[in-house]
Amino acid sequence: MTKEKSSMKYTKKTAFEAADAFGIGAPNDTYAQYFIGQSFLKPLTEPEKAPVFLANVTFEPRCRNNWHIHHATKGGGQILICTAGEGWYQEEGKPAVSLKAGTVITIPAEVKHWHGAKKDSWFSHIAVECPGENCSNEWCEPVSDAEYEKLENAE
Amino acid sequence: MTKEKSSMKYTKKTAFEAADAFGIGAPNDTYAQYFIGQSFLKPLTEPEKAPVFLANVTFEPRCRNNWHIHHATKGGGQILICTAGEGWYQEEGKPAVSLKAGTVITIPAEVKHWHGAKKDSWFSHIAVECPGENCSNEWCEPVSDAEYEKLENAE
Secondary structure: OOHHHHOOOOOOHHHHHHHOOOOOOEEOHHHHHHEEOOEEEEEOOOOOOOOOEEEEEEEOOOOEEOOEEEEOOEEOOEEEEEEEEEEEEEEOOOOOEEEEOOOEEEEOOOOOEEEEEOOOOOEEEEEEEOOEEOOEEEEOOOOOHHHHHHHHHHO | OOHHHHOOOOOOHHHHHHHOOOOOOEEOHHHHHHEEOOEEEEEOOOOOOOOOEEEEEEEOOOOEEOOEEEEOOEEOOEEEEEEEEEEEEEEOOOOOEEEEOOOEEEEOOOOOEEEEEOOOOOEEEEEEEOOEEOOEEEEOOOOOHHHHHHHHHHO
């Protein structure tokens, strides 16, 4: 497959909205303090009706969440189902993983990590909140521009 | 939106494979006895690494699973994340629901139901197995051709 064909990048919001079948939803104001750039949130299940919460999370180009940890004493963590565009997932101390529609990432509890869009593309993933015991999220420092730019160079 | 633009039907396997970013995987031999027609299964998480099991399930045109029930004394059931093509979901005693990429269906435990492809399209969904207590599946009678053909007429 050529480089062109394997790319799923979207620089324009309108074209990206057509590619993201699960919908972009509303500005993610509740968690905005833990993100650099604009993100959007679209819940896909109703908490009182489904035992697993799913939401489609959309990141504008360059948008990423802070380093964070999903704590749990049993189970927990998150699964990312990438639905449109291209992004990054990185665990502390490991190389970043390139994401595109079709990529599925299992994030274990207690692992410090971040995720977000590439510099030149909108990106969406469905976040699956894995049930567990004593679950909580710890939000840490932002992913600095210097860290983020390095990833783009290493792609 | 016109009827043409809203259609996401695929009659050819090759075109459908290009549209289904999560992959079709292998013939679903383990559960073939509970399906009419050919289905395929692609696991997306590793049972020992993720507390929630996800698999992409693909149905050839006309393929559907038997009526079945996800039993659980707490939690349980299944969530369907529709990823490509067009299909049907039906709960006993209710009209069938038309499915396409972007549709998300929450199937409660203890509800008798079936799902599968439309007559004229391949179809895929990610099945999210919701954790619960005392989970088991009960497989019931097939969806007869007479029942299935009625749905096509009512679309």
